[in-house]
Amino acid sequence: MKVNFFLFEGIAGMTSIESSVDAKPPNIVIYSDDDDAGQLRSGVAKILDCSSRYALYDLGSSEILDEQNPWAENVSLLVVAGQPQDEETGRKVFKAFGRYVKNGGRAIGFGMPGLNLAAHLDVVTSTSFFVRRGFECESIRLTDSVEEEFFSLLDCPDDCSFSFAEDAFVLARSTESSRPVIVRAGINTGLVLVCSARVDLEAGHALAEKSDVFVKLKQSNPTRLNVFGKLFEFVGMEIRRDHQLPKPTIGHLACQSRLQKNLLPSYPGRISVQFHDTDRGDLEATDETLPVVFGSSIPRSLGFNWVVYENALKTESLGRALLYVPVISSTQTLIDGNLKLMAHLPDGFAAVATIQTAGRGRRRNVWLSPEGCMMVSFHLRIEKDFRGKITFLQHITCLAAVEAIRSLDGYEDLDLRVKWPNDVYYGKLLKLGGVLVTSIASQGLYECVIGCGLNVANSNPTVCVNDIIEQFNRETGKQLDLLSVELVLARMFNAFERLLKDYLGAGETSLLPLYYKYWIHEGQSVSYQLRENASRLKGEIVGIDKYGYLEIKDETSRDIVTVGPDDNTFDSIKGLISYTVRKQEASEKRN
Numbered sequence: 001m002k003v004n005f006f007l008f009e010g011i012a013g014m015t016s017i018e019s020s021v022d023a024k025p026p027n028i029v030i031y032s033d034d035d036d037a038g039q040l041r042s043g044v045a046k047i048l049d050c051s052s053r054y055a056l057y058d059l060g061s062s063e064i065l066d067e068q069n070p071w072a073e074n075v076s077l078l079v080v081a082g083q084p085q086d087e088e089t090g091r092k093v094f095k096a097f098g099r100y101v102k103n104g105g106r107a108i109g110f111g112m113p114g115l116n117l118a119a120h121l122d123v124v125t126s127t128s129f130f131v132r133r134g135f136e137c138e139s140i141r142l143t144d145s146v147e148e149e150f151f152s153l154l155d156c157p158d159d160c161s162f163s164f165a166e167d168a169f170v171l172a173r174s175t176e177s178s179r180p181v182i183v184r185a186g187i188n189t190g191l192v193l194v195c196s197a198r199v200d201l202e203a204g205h206a207l208a209e210k211s212d213v214f215v216k217l218k219q220s221n222p223t224r225l226n227v228f229g230k231l232f233e234f235v236g237m238e239i240r241r242d243h244q245l246p247k248p249t250i251g252h253l254a255c256q257s258r259l260q261k262n263l264l265p266s267y268p269g270r271i272s273v274q275f276h277d278t279d280r281g282d283l284e285a286t287d288e289t290l291p292v293v294f295g296s297s298i299p300r301s302l303g304f305n306w307v308v309y310e311n312a313l314k315t316e317s318l319g320r321a322l323l324y325v326p327v328i329s330s331t332q333t334l335i336d337g338n339l340k341l342m343a344h345l346p347d348g349f350a351a352v353a354t355i356q357t358a359g360r361g362r363r364r365n366v367w368l369s370p371e372g373c374m375m376v377s378f379h380l381r382i383e384k385d386f387r388g389k390i391t392f393l394q395h396i397t398c399l400a401a402v403e404a405i406r407s408l409d410g411y412e413d414l415d416l417r418v419k420w421p422n423d424v425y426y427g428k429l430l431k432l433g434g435v436l437v438t439s440i441a442s443q444g445l446y447e448c449v450i451g452c453g454l455n456v457a458n459s460n461p462t463v464c465v466n467d468i469i470e471q472f473n474r475e476t477g478k479q480l481d482l483l484s485v486e487l488v489l490a491r492m493f494n495a496f497e498r499l500l501k502d503y504l505g506a507g508e509t510s511l512l513p514l515y516y517k518y519w520i521h522e523g524q525s526v527s528y529q530l531r532e533n534a535s536r537l538k539g540e541i542v543g544i545d546k547y548g549y550l551e552i553k554d555e556t557s558r559d560i561v562t563v564g565p566d567d568n569t570f571d572s573i574k575g576l577i578s579y580t581v582r583k584q585e586a587s588e589k590r591n
Contacts, residue, residue: 029077029078030081039201075105077232080109103190107192110199123185153217169185171183199228215430218467222462251291252298268338270333272290274291285328304486319348325353327354331352332451342379349379350378354375372456372464373433395511401492414469422434426463456488465483499511508544526552538556
C-alpha cells in the first residue's frame with residue numbers, strides 16, 4: 001500500500017472570501033453517488049448550521065439539466081461528490097456546474113467528481129472525462145497551526161498525467177510526488193475548491209476494505225472531521241461552532257412494586273432524586289435534580305427498547321431494576337453521589353443513559369458521551385472479606401463487555417479485546433470503551449458502583465462496535481447483524497453476573513484463562529519504575545496477580561514485579577509503578 005504525506009500550505013487567513021455570491025439564498029445543493037448521498041448529507045449537516053442558517057437539497061442529473069429548474073440562481077454552495085455512469089450525461093452535468101461557478105457560484109468537489117469539475121473550469125489542465133482507477137490510503141499532515149497527521153482515501157484516476165493550472169492556490173500536496181491534492185481557484189466572480197482526498201467519506205466506508213486501512217482511517221477520524229469543516233470555511237461558509245449541551249431529562253424506573261414501597265419520596269445528593277407515580281407534564285430535570293417516574297417497563301417512545309432488553313436479560317438480580325434517563329450529567333454521580341439513595345437501592349440496580357454530558361473516568365476525566373454509546377452504572381453489595389480484590393471488578397466488567405459480543409454465534413472472531421486495567425479495545429489501537437469502579441465500606445459490606453461506557457453504534461469521532469461488524473462483513477463476506485445498545489447491555493449483565501459468581505466461588509483462576517484469551521498484552525514489553533521518579537526499568541508482561549495488578553518479568557533480574565498505574569499518565573501501561581518484587585520463574589505464571 002502506497003503512503004504519501006500531504007502538507008497544508010498557506011492556510012492562515014484563508015477563510016475570508018470576497019464574492020458576489022454572498023447575496024444568494026442559503027441553499028446548499030448536494031450532488032453525490034446514490035450510495036454516498038445520505039452519508040454526505042449527514043456529514044454536511046453536522047458541519048454547517050442546517051437548523052437555522054442553511055438548507056440542504058439533493059439534486060439529480062435530470063434536475064440539474066432541466067432548463068426550467070433555476071437551481072443555480074438559488075444556491076450558495078454546490079457540493080459535488082458523484083458523477084453519472086453515462087459519460088455524455090456527465091459532460092452535460094459538469095458543464096452546467098462550470099457555468100454555475102463562472103457566474104459567481106461556489107463549489108466544493110471531492111475525489112474524481114471534483115477533478116472532473118476542475119477540468120471543466122480549466123483548473124485541471126486536461127479535458128478528458130476522468131475514470132477512477134482505484135483508491136489509495138495516504139497520509140495528510142496539517143501545518144497551518146498545529147501539526148496534525150491523518151489518513152484519507154485518495155481517488156486515483158486512470159489518466160494520471162493531469163496537472164492543476166498554475167494560478168490555482170495549493171492547500172495541500174503530496175510530499176512524495178509534489179502533486180497538489182487540495183486546491184482553491186477563483187473563476188470570474190466564483191470560487192471552486194477541489195479535494196481529491198475523500199475526506200467527505202466516513203472512516204468506515206466500504207472502500208476501506210483492508211483492516212489496516214480501516215484502523216488508520218478510524219484513528220484519524222477526529223482530524224478528518226476537522227479538515228472537512230475547514231474546507232467549507234475556505235469557500236466562505238460558516239461552520240457550526242456552538243456546542244450547546246442537551247438539556248437534562250426526567251428518568252423512568254422499571255422495577256417491581258415492592259421496590260417502589262421501599263423508596264422514600266426524595267433523596268438529596270449531588271444529583272437529588274425525586275420519585276413520582278406519574279408524569280403529568282410538570283416535571284423538569286436539571287443538572288442537580290432528577291425527577292423519576294415509576295413503571296413496570298420503559299416506554300419505547302423515550303428511546304430505549306425495553307422489549308429487546310427484557311427478552312435478552314437472563315440475570316437473577318443485575319439489571320432487573322433499571323432506571324433509564326435519556327440525558328443526564330453522569331449516571332455514576334447519580335448513584336455514588338447520593339449515599340442515602342445507594343443504601344436503599346437493591347443489589348443489581350442499574351442506571352442507563354442515552355447521552356451523558358459529564359461522564360466520569362479515571363483521574364477525574366470528564367467527557368460528553370453521545371447517543372449510540374452504552375452508558376451504564378450499576379450498584380453491587382459485596383461482603384467485606386472481598387477486601388483487597390475490589391480492583392478485580394474492573395477486569396470482570398471489561399471481560400463481560402467483550403464476552404457479551406464475542407459469545408454471540410458468528411461474532412467470535414471480532415477482534416474485541418481487553419486492555420489492562422479498565423479498557424475495551426478493537427485490536428490493539430482503537431479504544432471502544434472503559435470502566436470506572438468506586439466503592440465505600442458500610443456496615444460490613446462494600447457498596448460498589450461500577451460504571452461502563454462502550455461505543456456500540458456511534459461512528460464518530462472514532463470507532464464503534466457496529467463499524468467493526470460492518471468491516472468484518474466486508475472482509476469475510478458474512479452478514480452479521482448490527483447490534484443494539486439494549487442487546488449488548490443485557491448480555492453484558494448476563495456475563496458479569498456469571499463471571500462474578502465464578503470469581504466469588506473460585507477466585508481469579510476461574511477467570512484468567514478467558515481474560516488472557518481476550519487481552520492485548522501477551523508478551524508485551526514495557527518499562528516501569530520501582531518508585532516514583534526512579535529510573536525506568538524494562539520487562540515483559542506475564543499476567544495479573546490475585547488482586548488484579550499487572551505482573552512483569554524484569555528483563556535483567558528475571559524477577560516477577562507487581563505493578564499498578566501511577567494515575568498520572570493517560571495510558572496506564574506507560575506509567576507503571578512497582579508494588580512488590582519477588583523471585584519467580586516465568587514458567588510458574590502461565591501453565
